Amino acid sequence: MRTPKSHIFSGASIRPSAKTARTALVALAFLGGTLALWLLPTIRPYVDDTRRARVARVVAVDNADLLTQGLVEFGTQHLTVDLKGVAYKAENEMRGQLELDKKFAPGDKALVIVPPDLAPDSVLVARDHWRLGWGGVFFAAFAAFLCLFGGWVGAKALFSFLFSCLVIWKVLIPLVLEGWSAAFVTFAVTACLTAVIMYLVAGWTRKGLAGFLGAMLGVAASFGLAHVFGRLMSVTGATMPFAGQLLYSGYPHLDLRAIFMGAIVLSSSGAAMDLAMDIAAGVGEVKRHNAALGFRALLRSGLRIGRSVVGTMTTTLLLAYSGGYLTLLMVFAAQGTHPVDFLNSTLVSAELVKTLVGSFGLVLVAPFTALVAAALFAAPKRPFSCAYASPS
Structure with missing residues (x-):
């Protein structure tokens, strides 16, 4: 006689009303935590002039005091800006730094700092171009498409995105600045984010637990490899x-070296979570379609899934990291630097450690997750009986 689908993994499934109430309660708890993080004060800046920042439109520019030397410009750019219908003078200091300097043109929107005692003859300071307007439109479009395409899962993914940003800005960075060990704080924050994201995506299920444990085992391996090879290759972190x-x-x-190690762990954790969830979900689907499979069969299935995904995922990390230092490689190529010289340089060695440690940890995620998922899905049904009417 065919076994009912809702009893494949458990003797009885929980009532929909109880499950919905529990989901709503957890969602409210996470929402409360997110709001608490938002209200959490950050480190007080040395000079806080943000309250005097305003958005103004550039009406006219005067570049007479700008000097050009080669490809860079330095000096003072004089602006006329329109702030709430009133014209003011503003100044933009250029220091000959391409990565930091900004040059305005008529029609641009500028973020200006107004003096405490604003008067018609006051001279404002043009801090930068105003980018948050279009940035907000871009983010709103991303959030809308994510929720429309992913539905409730997309909404939870958006929530995890915002939660991760707040945890990094409100918890990780202040603790490191206060003198806490950057490497261990980053590892703890990564574990917290992985747990939250896995729970939001998969719930308290074997799939979610397998994804979390597999990802964290890979992240822990990356953490150890970063410390070992970072010291062996004399990477100090000053290249950041x-x-x-x-x-x-x-x-x-x-400790710049500890911050560098923590940055490696944090940057590779996203790919580790992605790979771990893919394998855990695959093993869960195999078990759902054939409940008679045991540990060894599930392990073989997980390893096969991992082999199919690891190749593209490691290349993804390589391309993501190499895009960050593309101009550095172009400089070496333009100067005709021998590969032995630039591969042994401090800058490239740091990027090699980052890429190889992240890729190595990612490769280890596959067998770790396959092993954990096989053990969990082949285990007795009682410990996770509340969530297995549908392992997806």
């Missing part, structure tokens, strides 16, 4: 953007 500026901003006690 704005590392020197960070130390001279009042934080000379920071």
Whole structure:
């Protein structure tokens, strides 16, 4: 006699009303946590002039005091801006730094800083182009498409995205700046984010637990590899953007190497979660269609799924990282630098450690997740009986 679908993994499934209530309760708990993070105060800046920032439209520009030397410009660009219907003078200082300088043209929107005692003859400071307007439109379009395409799952993915941003900005960065170990704080934050994201995507199910454990085993392996090979290859972390500026901003006690190791763990954790969930979901589907399969058969299925996915995922990491230092490679190519020289340089060595550690950890996620998923799905049914009417 055919076994009813709702009893494949458990003797009885929970009532829909109880499951809905529990889901709503957990959603409210996460929403409360997110709001608490939003309200959590951050480190007080040395100079806080954000409250005096306004958005103004550039009406006219005067570049007479700008000097050009080669490809860079430096000096003062004088602007006339329209702020709430009133014309003011503004200044834009250019220091000859291509990555930091900005140059305005008539019609641009600028973020300006107004003095405390604003007067008609006040001179404003043009801080930067105003980008949050179109940035907000872009994010709204992304969120709408994600929710329309993914439905409730897409909404939970959007929530996990926002939650991750808040945890990094409100928890990870302040703790590291306060002197906590950057590597271990990053590992703990990564574990927290992985647990939240896996729960939101898969719920409290064997699939979710297998994905979490497999991803964290891979992340832990990456954590160890980063420490070992980072020290063996004498990577200090000073190659990270704005590392020197960070130390001279009042934080000379920071360990740049530990921050670098933590950055490797954090940046590779997303791909690890993706791969772990793919394998856990695959093993869950195999078990759902053939409940008689045991540990070994499920393990073989998980390993086959992992082999199919690992090849593209490691290449994805390589392309993602190489895109970040493409101009650096172009400089070496333009100068005719020998591969031995640029591969042994500090900058490229740091990127090699980042790429190889992330890829190595990603490869390890596949067998770890396959092993954990096979053990969980082949285990007795009682511990997770509440969620297995549909393992997907």
